[in-house]
Structure formats: C-alpha cells, structure tokens
Amino acid sequence: MRILSIFFTNDRKCIIASMLSKTGNYRLYYSLYPFEKKDMICERSFMIVPIGIKKGKLIYKEKNQVNHFYVPNCKASGFLNNVRSIDYNTLLHDTYKNLSLTVTNDKGGNIVFVNQEKLNIPVHFTVKNCYFLDNKTLILLCSSTLNSSMLVYYSIPERELNYLKMTSQLTFPLSFFEHQIIGEKKIPCLTHINRSDDTVLICLHGGPKYHYNHEYLDLIFDFYHNFNNICLVNFPGSTGYSQKYENELIGNGGVVDVEAVKSVVSYYDSQGFKIKIYGESYGAYIAICLSQFINFSIARIVSVSGFTNLFYMYLCSDSRNLIEKYFSDYRKFSPEKNLAMKELLPIRFLHGSEDKTCPIAQINYFVKKYEGMHLTVLDGFSHYEVDIKKEKIRNKRIVRLLK
CATH class of the missing domain: 3.40.50.1820 (Alpha/Beta hydrolase fold, catalytic domain)
Incomplete structure (x- = not known):
C-alpha cells in the first residue's frame, strides 16, 4: 500500500491519508491520535481527493462528484496548509507556537529545519508532507528512490525517526541512490x-x-x-x-x-x-x-x-x-x-x-x-x-x- 499524500487537520488530531493499493485502486483512510491504527473511508478505481473538513465532516471529490464522510470522534474544521511559496527553495512550511518548520531542496533530497536548526533527516529522503504534532514531535510523509512511502515520527529533542504503527512499516529494505x-x-x-x-x-x-x-x-x-x-x-x-x-x-x-x-x-x-x-x-x-x-x-x-x-x-x-x-x-x-x-x-x-x-x-x-x-x-x-x-x-x- 503506497501513501500518496496526507492531510493533517488543524487541531493536529486526525490524519486523512490518500493511498494506492497493489491492485491499483485508490483509498481514503483516517487515523486519530495517537495514530496506531487506520480505518478506511472508501475505495475507488479512480483518484479520490479530500478538499476540506468541517466539524469532522470530510468533504472529498471523486470524478465530478462531491461526497462527504463523518469522521468519528473528530471535531476539526480545516486542514493545515503545508505548501507555501516563501522563496524559490522552500518546499514546505509549518508553524506551531514559537516554532517554525521549513523543508528545502538539497542535492536531490531535502533538508528540514526547525527554527533554522538542521534536523537529522537522511539526505536520501524526499519529504512530501511535514507537520508539527506538538512542540517536540514532527510527523513526516517521506519516500526514497526505492521506498514508495514512509510515514514517520521525528523526535526533535532526541533527533530520531520512528515509524508510525498505523503504516506497519519495518526497516528500509533497499539500498539508496x-x-x-x-x-x-x-x-x-x-x-x-x-x-x-x-x-x-x-x-x-x-x-x-x-x-x-x-x-x-x-x-x-x-x-x-x-x-x-x-x-x-x-x-x-x-x-x-x-x-x-x-x-x-x-x-x-x-x-x-x-x-x-x-x-x-x-x-x-x-x-x-x-x-x-x-x-x-x-x-x-x-x-x-x-x-x-x-x-x-x-x-x-x-x-x-x-x-x-x-x-x-x-x-x-x-x-x-x-x-x-x-x-x-x-x-x-x-x-x-x-x-x-x-x-x-x-x-x-x-x-x-x-x-x-x-x-x-x-x-x-x-x-x-x-x-x-x-x-x-x-x-x-x-x-x-x-x-x-x-x-x-x-x-x-x-x-x-x-x-
């Protein structure tokens, strides 16, 4: 199962994930904090695009139709906007209290900074989404050349990556470019x-x-x-x-x-x-x-x-x-x-x-x-x-x- 993108609610308590199955079908999942399991919203043979959430009501688009789904125990209204064009090299940006997160291009991979301090993210990772979960933890959707998607936690104090349980991922199985x-x-x-x-x-x-x-x-x-x-x-x-x-x-x-x-x-x-x-x-x-x-x-x-x-x-x-x-x-x-x-x-x-x-x-x-x-x-x-x-x-x- 490949994670195509994640949408993080503005209360930072719910992830909506767009995924691609091995059979080529598109699926939407939701996972609530602490993100130890995921539940499927729908599965289609064509692309499904989340377009918003209001008081737990997820709005998504399939072909030319708009549908909705009430996410249980979710009260969020709105997704965090992760992509902001601050300058040429800035790909992703997020803020939380007095913390600022930026992701920039570097040598075919990405560099991640929190308040201008470079984080210990492997250079062969491409960071597709990155958000603050709280003031000590980031949640990242990454890929490498030979790994389609990796949803991980990053501990800012400990400078370590850990896989989220909901993705059931293990170790990096292949070599890097x-x-x-x-x-x-x-x-x-x-x-x-x-x-x-x-x-x-x-x-x-x-x-x-x-x-x-x-x-x-x-x-x-x-x-x-x-x-x-x-x-x-x-x-x-x-x-x-x-x-x-x-x-x-x-x-x-x-x-x-x-x-x-x-x-x-x-x-x-x-x-x-x-x-x-x-x-x-x-x-x-x-x-x-x-x-x-x-x-x-x-x-x-x-x-x-x-x-x-x-x-x-x-x-x-x-x-x-x-x-x-x-x-x-x-x-x-x-x-x-x-x-x-x-x-x-x-x-x-x-x-x-x-x-x-x-x-x-x-x-x-x-x-x-x-x-x-x-x-x-x-x-x-x-x-x-x-x-x-x-x-x-x-x-x-x-x-x-x-x-």
Whole structure:
C-alpha cells in the first residue's frame, strides 16, 4: 500500500491519508491520535481527493462528484496548509507556537529545519508532507528512490525517526541512490553503481522543469530490478538546484543540454561501461540527439514520448510555448534536420497513439527516413498516463526495449 499524500487537520488530531493499493485502486483512510491504527473511508478505481473538513465532516471529490464522510470522534474544521511559496527553495512550511518548520531542496533530497536548526533527516529522503504534532514531535510523509512511502515520527529533542504503527512499516529494505557530480560539465546526478556489471543505464527526465530526486518512482524501481548500474541525470534546465541552473536552458536547447549529457556519457565510456540511454519527453529529445555520437560505447537508446521536429511541434502540439522558450532555431536543433547525412546509432521509440503533447506523426516520419529505427506504438495512450494499470503496461514495455 503506497501513501500518496496526507492531510493533517488543524487541531493536529486526525490524519486523512490518500493511498494506492497493489491492485491499483485508490483509498481514503483516517487515523486519530495517537495514530496506531487506520480505518478506511472508501475505495475507488479512480483518484479520490479530500478538499476540506468541517466539524469532522470530510468533504472529498471523486470524478465530478462531491461526497462527504463523518469522521468519528473528530471535531476539526480545516486542514493545515503545508505548501507555501516563501522563496524559490522552500518546499514546505509549518508553524506551531514559537516554532517554525521549513523543508528545502538539497542535492536531490531535502533538508528540514526547525527554527533554522538542521534536523537529522537522511539526505536520501524526499519529504512530501511535514507537520508539527506538538512542540517536540514532527510527523513526516517521506519516500526514497526505492521506498514508495514512509510515514514517520521525528523526535526533535532526541533527533530520531520512528515509524508510525498505523503504516506497519519495518526497516528500509533497499539500498539508496547517491548524489554525485559527474563529467567534464559537472552535472548533478543520482547514481546506483555496482562495479561487478559493465553496463550502465543513463536516464533523462522530461519537463524539462523537473528533476530526479529521492522520491519513489515505479519506473526507477523497475529499473533497479533489471539493471545493476543506474545514473539519473539532472541536466541544465532541471529544477531543484538553483534558479540560475534552471534558467541555463532557456534559449539554449539542443546545446547546453546535449553537451551536459554527452559529458556524462563520456565519463562512463572512459570508465569502460557499456551505455544504455532512456529518455522521456524532453529527455527523449536529448537521447535522440545523442544517437550521432557513434564513437561512444552506446549499446541502446530508447525514446519514450519524444520529439524530432521542432517546427512541427511549434505548429501542431500543445507544447508551443515550451519550444519558443527553450530553442533559438527550429531548424538547426531539430534532430530530423541536424542529424541528416550523419551515421546514427539505432533508436527504439515507444510512443502513445493519442499523444497531443508530442504528436506521433513526426516519429513515424523520422523512423521511415533513417535506417535502424524502430517504433512501438501504445494504442490509446497519451503523453503521460495517470491510470496505474496503463502505467504498468508502459513501464514493462520500456524495460523490454532497454534489454
């Protein structure tokens, strides 16, 4: 059972938890202080969103309908607002009496402060929600790269983490990813490396306003069980580091991003690794551009929901603003144009037939134009899928294409 999010009532006596079951159904639970057990409110095959609570009456939304549930022995009215934009780096904020809590980004993970004192939270934790329970205790919803959700207490005086009984969690079952600066361009990455294997999987995220951190992702979990060496690359344009690093990509798409990832590829190539590259959406664009570097030991390139023609994207996709923002020349930086007359490495494309963000027509044309290209179509799939069952199908296809 994965905890997606928690909602803490303003009296700090009740938790409403949104969870995802192993069967792919969504569930709402409530737990009353001291949070030793949980009770289910409802279960649906689609997302359920709590939107408020008044005198113990929980209001939640399912599809386009609003329903309610009276939480026994709960008199709260309102949820605590945990997300406040104080500055660029502040993710979460809470106050209690004379105490102030802030959570900030740091090296793919988070740092938690109470009154500017750094707490003893592992750097490989991503803190999704964090609240004061009282003046000595915090309650946190965390994840790590390979642990989907952990609901924990943190004792401020003792500086220790303990699991809540209601989640029935034990110890951290899997190893962690390490934050590293890699390559000549000094690119921040999260890595899991086992030197006994000579193949490394390099992963490039979409967005590009996104970054790999220690938050759990089903696909990365699947990669972990199929590849011993994984490198998650946060190329220029990624969030989570600084405004300057995020803005570095503006007007420089096809240059700083490709050169950054090329330097990571070069590093692993010099270490004797065979390289496999997975890219999604914007990351897939970078992966496609890397197909020209035939001198590296690149064994596989997989593009998922990528794009190959910037002018076509400008005219026909819902990503027109993104293309205008990040690229200075539609022709010069279009793989369809700038890879012409070059020897290319084979690329395996995976694309949804209903993708409106990166329409599939450009991929069809690219695959026919260049030798060694292969397209697998996901019928009825869009650019991103929120349906857990579709996501599992898609992830299995990605792993299979990378093998």
